[in-house]
Amino acid sequence: MSHARDVTDVVIVGGGAAGLSLAHALTVPGAGRPVSVALVETPRPSLRPAERTWCFWQVGPGDFDDALVASWRRLRVRGRDGEVVEGELEALRYRMLRSDRFEALVGSRLAALPHVRLVEATAETVRNVAGGAEALCVTAEGDRITLRGRHLFDSRPGQSLPPARTTLLQHFRGWFVRTSAAAFDDEVVELMDFRVPQPAHGLAFGYVLPLGPKDALVEYTQFSRAPLSHLEYEAALERYTRDILRLGPFEVRSVEAGVIPMTDARFARRIGTAVHRIGAVGGATRPATGYTFSAVQRQSKAVAAALRDGKKVRLTAPHGRRALAMDAVMLRALDTGRVNGSDFFTRLFRRMPAERVLRFLDGSSGLWEDMRLGFATPVGPMLRTAVELPFLQRRPFPLTREESTG
Numbered sequence: 001m002s003h004a005r006d007v008t009d010v011v012i013v014g015g016g017a018a019g020l021s022l023a024h025a026l027t028v029p030g031a032g033r034p035v036s037v038a039l040v041e042t043p044r045p046s047l048r049p050a051e052r053t054w055c056f057w058q059v060g061p062g063d064f065d066d067a068l069v070a071s072w073r074r075l076r077v078r079g080r081d082g083e084v085v086e087g088e089l090e091a092l093r094y095r096m097l098r099s100d101r102f103e104a105l106v107g108s109r110l111a112a113l114p115h116v117r118l119v120e121a122t123a124e125t126v127r128n129v130a131g132g133a134e135a136l137c138v139t140a141e142g143d144r145i146t147l148r149g150r151h152l153f154d155s156r157p158g159q160s161l162p163p164a165r166t167t168l169l170q171h172f173r174g175w176f177v178r179t180s181a182a183a184f185d186d187e188v189v190e191l192m193d194f195r196v197p198q199p200a201h202g203l204a205f206g207y208v209l210p211l212g213p214k215d216a217l218v219e220y221t222q223f224s225r226a227p228l229s230h231l232e233y234e235a236a237l238e239r240y241t242r243d244i245l246r247l248g249p250f251e252v253r254s255v256e257a258g259v260i261p262m263t264d265a266r267f268a269r270r271i272g273t274a275v276h277r278i279g280a281v282g283g284a285t286r287p288a289t290g291y292t293f294s295a296v297q298r299q300s301k302a303v304a305a306a307l308r309d310g311k312k313v314r315l316t317a318p319h320g321r322r323a324l325a326m327d328a329v330m331l332r333a334l335d336t337g338r339v340n341g342s343d344f345f346t347r348l349f350r351r352m353p354a355e356r357v358l359r360f361l362d363g364s365s366g367l368w369e370d371m372r373l374g375f376a377t378p379v380g381p382m383l384r385t386a387v388e389l390p391f392l393q394r395r396p397f398p399l400t401r402e403e404s405t406g
C-alpha cells in the first residue's frame with residue numbers, strides 16, 4: 001500500500017454534475033489565471049449514480065451544447081380533465097443532456113489540460129488543514145492518496161437531509177420508447193400531464209420528452225413522501241403510455257429512474273474555512289421542482305470568477321431567499337393537502353406565461369414578477385400556510401441509499 005500527497009489550488013470531490021461543472025468553469029478558456037485542479041471520482045460502482053438525463057433551460061448557446069440530446073421551444077401542461085395549456089418559451093430553450101455525454105465531453109477536455117489532474121479514487125475523509133483542506137482517498141488497488149488544496153469543493157451525497165419543516169420526494173421512472181407509428185410532436189415538451197390518476201397524498205404526472213416522431217422519454221413522476229415499488233411504477237407507466245397517450249405498439253429501449261428530495265431544509269455550504277459543499281448536497285436543488293443543473297452552473301461560474309479575481313471564495317447561495325420562501329410555502333401547502341397539486345400547477349401555467357414561470361424557477365425574475373406569480377396561486381391557502389411556517393419545528397429526514405444517490 002503506497003501513500004502519495006498532491007497539492008493543487010482546488011480539490012474537487014465527486015465528478016458528477018457539480019464537480020465536472022466546477023472543474024470546467026475553473027479551466028474554460030478565458031477563465032484567466034490558470035487554476036490547478038485535482039478532481040477525484042470514485043471507482044466504486046456502489047457509490048456512482050446511474051446514467052441520467054438533465055434538463056434545464058437557457059437563452060442562446062451554452063458550454064455543453066455538444067452533449068445536448070434535444071431542445072424544445074414550446075412547453076405544454078395538461079390538466080386532470082385534459083385541458084391543454086401550451087406556451088412559447090420566447091428566447092429560452094428547454095434542453096436535455098445525458099450524463100454520459102456530458103461526462104465524456106467535459107472529462108476529455110479536462111484530461112487534455114496540464115494543470116488538471118483526474119484521480120480515480122474514493123474520498124474517505126475531507127478536512128480543513130492549515131492553509132487549506134485535504135481529501136484522504138483510497139484507489140481501487142488500495143493505494144492511499146492525500147489531495148491537498150487551498151480550497152476543497154465536496155459534492156459527495158449525504159446520508160441524511162438537514163432538518164426541515166417539509167420534505168417531499170420527487171420520485172419517478174421513465175421509459176425511452178420507440179413506437180411503430182409516429183406518436184410524438186417533437187416541437188413540444190410535455191412538462192406535466194395530470195391526466196394520470198392522482199395519489200391520495202401529493203401529486204402525480206406524466207412527463208414526455210419527444211426525441212423524434214417515434215422516440216421519446218416518457219416518465220411517470222410523483223411528489224409524495226415515499227417512493228413506489230418497481231411494480232407500481234411499471235403499472236403506472238403501462239397505463240400512461242397505453243391508455244392515456246395511446247402510443248400503440250412500442251418497444252422500451254432503456255429505463256431511467258430516480259428520487260430527488262424536495263425540501264425546505266437549510267444546507268450548509270461551508271464546513272470550516274476551506275471545505276465547501278457543492279451540488280445537491282450543498283442545496284443546489286430547487287425545493288419546488290427538483291431542478292439542480294442550472295443552479296450548479298451559476299454557482300460554478302461565481303466560484304471561478306472569485307478565484308480569477310483573487311477574491312475570497314464564498315459560495316453564493318444557489319437560490320435566492322425570496323424563491324426559497326415561496327418554495328417552502330408551496331411544499332407545505334402541498335404536503336398538508338391545502339392545495340390540490342395538479343390544479344395548482346395547471347392554474348399557474350394557465351395564468352402565467354411558461355417563459356415567466358421558468359425564469360422564476362431559475363431565479364432571474366424580479367420582485368413584481370414574483371408577486372404576480374404568487375397571485376396566480378390559490379392565495380388564501382398559501383397565505384395561511386405562510387403564516388404557520390415560522391412556528392413549525394424542523395425535523396431530520398433520513399435517506400435510504402437509493403434516495404441519497406438519486
Ligand SMILES: Cc1cc2nc3c(=O)[nH]c(=O)nc-3n(C[C@H](O)[C@H](O)[C@H](O)COP(=O)(O)OP(=O)(O)OC[C@H]3O[C@@H](n4cnc5c(N)ncnc54)[C@H](O)[C@@H]3O)c2cc1C
Nearest residue numbers: 014016017018042048054055123258279280291292293406
Ligand atoms: C435520475 C435523475 C434525473 C434528474 N434529472 C434532472 C434534470 O432533468 N434537471 C435537473 O436540473 N436536475 C435533475 N436531477 C437532479 C440533479 O441535477 C442530479 O441529481 C445531479 O446529478 C446532482 O449533481 P451532483 O453533482 O450534486 O451529484 P452527482 O451528479 O450525483 O455527483 C456526485 C458524484 O460524487 C461521486 N462520489 C460519491 N461518493 C464519492 C466518494 N466517496 N469519493 C469520490 N467521489 C464520490 C459520485 O460517483 C458522483 O459522480 C436529476 C436527478 C436524478 C437522480
